[in-house]
Amino acid sequence: MYDRILAGILLVLSGLIVWAALQFDVPFQYEPLGPKAFPVILGILLTIFSVWLIIKPDKNSWYPTADIMKKLLAGLVLMIAYAALFEKAGFILATFLVGSVFSWLFGETPKRAAVFALIMSVISYFLLTLLLQLNVPSGTWLASVF
Amino acid sequence: MDVFSHLATGFSVAFLPLNLLLVLLGCFIGTLIGSLPGIGPINGVAILLPLAYALGLPPESALILLAGVYYGAEYGGRISSILLNVPGDAGAIMTTLDGYPLSRKGEGGRALALSAISSFAGSMGALLMMVICAPILSQFAVQFGPSEYVWLMVFAFTCLATMVGSRPAKTIIGVLIGLVLATIGIDSGSGVLRFTMGIPNFFDGVDFLVVVIGMFAISEIFVLLESWARNDLGVRPLGKSFVTVADLLAVKWVVFRSTVMGFLIGVLPGTGASIASAVAYGTEKRFAEGKNEHFGEGDIRGLAAPEASNNASAVGAMVPMLTLGIPGSGTTAILLGALMMFNITPGPLLFEQRPDIAWGLIASMFVGNIALLVMNLPMIGLFVRLLSIRQAYLVPVIAMLTFVGIYSIHGDSFDLFFMVLLGVVGFLLRKLHFSLAPVILGLVLGEVLEVNLRRALSISGGDWSVLLDGPITYVMAIATVVAIVAPSLMRSIKMRKLLAKANEVED
Numbered sequence: 001m002y003d004r005i006l007a008g009i010l011l012v013l014s015g016l017i018v019w020a021a022l023q024f025d026v027p028f029q030y031e032p033l034g035p036k037a038f039p040v041i042l043g044i045l046l047t048i049f050s051v052w053l054i055i056k057p058d059k060n061s062w063y064p065t066a067d068i069m070k071k072l073l074a075g076l077v078l079m080i081a082y083a084a085l086f087e088k089a090g091f092i093l094a095t096f097l098v099g100s101v102f103s104w105l106f107g108e109t110p111k112r113a114a115v116f117a118l119i120m121s122v123i124s125y126f127l128l129t130l131l132l133q134l135n136v137p138s139g140t141w142l143a144s145v146f
Numbered sequence: 147m148d149v150f151s152h153l154a155t156g157f158s159v160a161f162l163p164l165n166l167l168l169v170l171l172g173c174f175i176g177t178l179i180g181s182l183p184g185i186g187p188i189n190g191v192a193i194l195l196p197l198a199y200a201l202g203l204p205p206e207s208a209l210i211l212l213a214g215v216y217y218g219a220e221y222g223g224r225i226s227s228i229l230l231n232v233p234g235d236a237g238a239i240m241t242t243l244d245g246y247p248l249s250r251k252g253e254g255g256r257a258l259a260l261s262a263i264s265s266f267a268g269s270m271g272a273l274l275m276m277v278i279c280a281p282i283l284s285q286f287a288v289q290f291g292p293s294e295y296v297w298l299m300v301f302a303f304t305c306l307a308t309m310v311g312s313r314p315a316k317t318i319i320g321v322l323i324g325l326v327l328a329t330i331g332i333d334s335g336s337g338v339l340r341f342t343m344g345i346p347n348f349f350d351g352v353d354f355l356v357v358v359i360g361m362f363a364i365s366e367i368f369v370l371l372e373s374w375a376r377n378d379l380g381v382r383p384l385g386k387s388f389v390t391v392a393d394l395l396a397v398k399w400v401v402f403r404s405t406v407m408g409f410l411i412g413v414l415p416g417t418g419a420s421i422a423s424a425v426a427y428g429t430e431k432r433f434a435e436g437k438n439e440h441f442g443e444g445d446i447r448g449l450a451a452p453e454a455s456n457n458a459s460a461v462g463a464m465v466p467m468l469t470l471g472i473p474g475s476g477t478t479a480i481l482l483g484a485l486m487m488f489n490i491t492p493g494p495l496l497f498e499q500r501p502d503i504a505w506g507l508i509a510s511m512f513v514g515n516i517a518l519l520v521m522n523l524p525m526i527g528l529f530v531r532l533l534s535i536r537q538a539y540l541v542p543v544i545a546m547l548t549f550v551g552i553y554s555i556h557g558d559s560f561d562l563f564f565m566v567l568l569g570v571v572g573f574l575l576r577k578l579h580f581s582l583a584p585v586i587l588g589l590v591l592g593e594v595l596e597v598n599l600r601r602a603l604s605i606s607g608g609d610w611s612v613l614l615d616g617p618i619t620y621v622m623a624i625a626t627v628v629a630i631v632a633p634s635l636m637r638s639i640k641m642r643k644l645l646a647k648a649n650e651v652e653d
Contacts, residue, residue, distance in 0.1 A: 002578055010319065017326060017341070024338050031600055032608030035333040035340060038596040039326070046322045052315050062577045068372050075371045076570065079364065079545070083562035086549055095549075099542035106374050108538035116539060124546060134200050134554045 090139015156505030176218020237419030324588020364569025412462020476583025
């Protein structure tokens, strides 16, 4: 079932690819093939194999329980939050918040998770900026502190 | 002889203090990553790649570090296979079959030592074969024109489709997704913008690193979330047993055969350590039939074969990557992408134009394998203790490293969101039994494939028959057909079950 849904999405996608590729506005072209042909070939191949998958899907073997779905969604929300906070709140705060929830999600007690995440974020901030000299955001909110 | 002067060049690069440090670091991280269940070599290399890039390491040093992680992981994978019955990475699945029974008998120390020595022998044997084969192959490949390259890639994708993954159709769809991702951005031939959806971040193409880290590392976090409860396993004590000379003598031909097989399978494009170890295990099992065999109950032959083979295949996979620019496995696809990020195009000319990179890497692998043997014999206790790191501490560190790595490339939050999105896509694909390695192979090879196809047709003025012109193209066309037919023949013999098992996990 999931296979068919995915194949359906891919089918639409391959149609879009071919259509979009044929719309490319090519002002000049030195070679016989040009920029359109390759995506069109890929789109056609993708269509063929998507249809094959629709005709012969695999048996579904993934049955996530409500608990697992909750965990996965929590992980997703957490990572989106991390991406959103990373620049604005800065590395230390974002990593502390996200890291402690992650640690808690994997079975650590809230207090110890927070302590671990705090130590991890502070130590790695200084390791990454001072030792490795990477571009790590200090955060626009806390810019005055650091 | 020529080879020795090349090797001398290589060792002069590998013995630079920085590179020596990096090879040790890479091997250590590799063993650690390989031994931790769930985090395979692909993730290790993917997470370290942006850091190596942002650090501004010279290309040969970055490659030495990342390659160290790659073959180091083949050593590490066996530790959790033997002690936990959980393969640390895909190449180590077969190691559980005879390794875990040994440790249950209290012979964990013997199993670890024997497998370390088999791994070492496999790597060293394969390295020697690489030193001999690589220059020959690269000299041969210099004659390749665009048509030959198109065939080479078609052959690589065919091998991938028929031998990797649960089903050929799914593997090909994976490759196509990768190829389509590769077309995003400005077309180098005409300057036309393709599939950018008006997003400026896509104008110079989808960033390779974002795709790799999103698809592998982020999706791995989801997989860990799903399965963390099942992973709370106790580590078996090592025991005082150690490998004996009699053990080593008993497996010497097993190791020799497995090394040669592993190397050849590694060289084949697309097929990696998981298949190499499965084939070696299956072959040795048949060799041993009727000769006092206890395969599956702790036979040392069943332990030595997959370990020698998966290490040999990791080395073998480097050969097509360096000489042809066609990666032999998922992880070497990332190494290839890494070289491209440094504006170095691997291929037949690499050995002539940048011998410091090609031979420096090969020489560093000699050093690295000796270091790995030391790490895995006297220092094994350290890694065993690290096995019990709780995921509550591990996952936040992985998440942090992926975000820092991706952010450090462009300093743009867009990449972080795109990475998470790709992580979700990667996770869903994995749940539907798609392998992700083909996507990465498609992404890495997409531009090369298109450029060569267009070049071939430019030469012929649009005549497609240029693709079947000259003896090399004929041979490769035949090889492609063989690659389609052969696995179905192989599957009909006994190895079917083993191959199916090996394919369950990502290489």
